[in-house]
Structure formats: C-alpha cells, structure tokens
Amino acid sequence: MLTRTEAKLPETEYAKLAPDYERCIHEIEHLTRYADRAEEDLLAKTKDVMTQVRNLERATRGRGENYEIALAVNTVQMTLIKQAAALTELLALPTEAGATDPH
Numbered sequence: 001m002l003t004r005t006e007a008k009l010p011e012t013e014y015a016k017l018a019p020d021y022e023r024c025i026h027e028i029e030h031l032t033r034y035a036d037r038a039e040e041d042l043l044a045k046t047k048d049v050m051t052q053v054r055n056l057e058r059a060t061r062g063r064g065e066n067y068e069i070a071l072a073v074n075t076v077q078m079t080l081i082k083q084a085a086a087l088t089e090l091l092a093l094p095t096e097a098g099a100t101d102p103h
Helices: 011-015 017-032 037-060 068-092
Strands: none
Touching: 011 037, 017 037, 017 068, 037 068
16 A cells, blocks of 8 residues: 555555554554664654554545545645655665674
C-alpha cells in the first residue's frame, strides 16, 4: 500500500487500516524497549508513518461533503507516502562504521 503514488486506494484497502495500525503500533512499542539511542530516529520516523496510517483511516470515516472527505484523505495519504519514503531512505543507509550486527 505504501508504494502507491495515486491519491486513491480501493475501499477494501481503507478497511484494513485500523487493524493494521493496531498490530503495527503494538509491535513498535514492543521493539522500543529493546532500542538503543542510535535507533531513536528510526523509531520516531516509524511512529510518524503509523500516525499517518491512523490519520488516513480516520479521514476515510469523516463526515461532510464528499469533496471535503476526498481532500482530507488525499492530503493524509500524500503525507503518508512522503513519510514512508523518508523511512525507506533511512533504512537504506549504511550502518555506522564499527557497529556490530546482532544476527
């Protein structure tokens, strides 16, 4: 879903947002306990993306004129796409020199 650049998703995708958000935010909170200072930016950007997922889900349930709802959904969706791209860039960065891979 995050790789889409269109401003409109199928209605079936919007219906999945709430359970996906809840599942992801639970996992993020769980991981937060194990993160160190070097990972704070990554966690913050991940939480930002999930906040936009929640905002998108809420915008789809908004009340008002159709054009108002469509504008709200499009605005949140474009923000979500931008934040997901920023998170992807952060994930693609090389690790710090000398860092050890825990795996």
